[in-house]
Amino acid sequence: MEHLRKCVGCGAVKDRKNLIKITFNKQINKAIINTDTKIFGRSVYLCYNKSCIINAMKKNKLEKFLKAPISEELKGKLVEYQ
Numbered sequence: 001m002e003h004l005r006k007c008v009g010c011g012a013v014k015d016r017k018n019l020i021k022i023t024f025n026k027q028i029n030k031a032i033i034n035t036d037t038k039i040f041g042r043s044v045y046l047c048y049n050k051s052c053i054i055n056a057m058k059k060n061k062l063e064k065f066l067k068a069p070i071s072e073e074l075k076g077k078l079v080e081y082q
Contacts, residue, residue, distance in 0.1 A: 003016045005045040007052055008046060008056050008062065009049070009051070009053060009055045009061070010047060018048070019046060019048070020033060020045065020081060021043055022078075023039055023040075023043040024041045024066045024068040031070050033077060033081070042065075042068070044061075044065045048081065
C-alpha cells in the first residue's frame with residue numbers, strides 16, 4: 001500500500017518514502033528532519049530536490065504548514081540534503 005504525500009516545494013504527489021519529512025516535535029519544541037516514523041507531530045514533505053527545498057524556504061511554506069518557526073540550522077541541513 002502506498003502512502004502518498006505532497007511536496008510543499010513543487011506540489012508533486014509521491015510515496016512518502018521518496019520525500020524528506022520535516023516534523024514539528026512538541027517534546028523538544030522545534031522542527032526536525034524526521035527519519036524515524038515513530039516521531040509524531042505536524043509534518044510537511046519535500047522532494048530530494050534542491051529547487052523544491054529552496055522554493056519552500058523562499059516562500060516560508062515550511063513555517064506556514066508547520067505553524068512553527070524553522071531554525072537556521074535546519075534550513076542549512078535541508079539545503080545540504082541530497
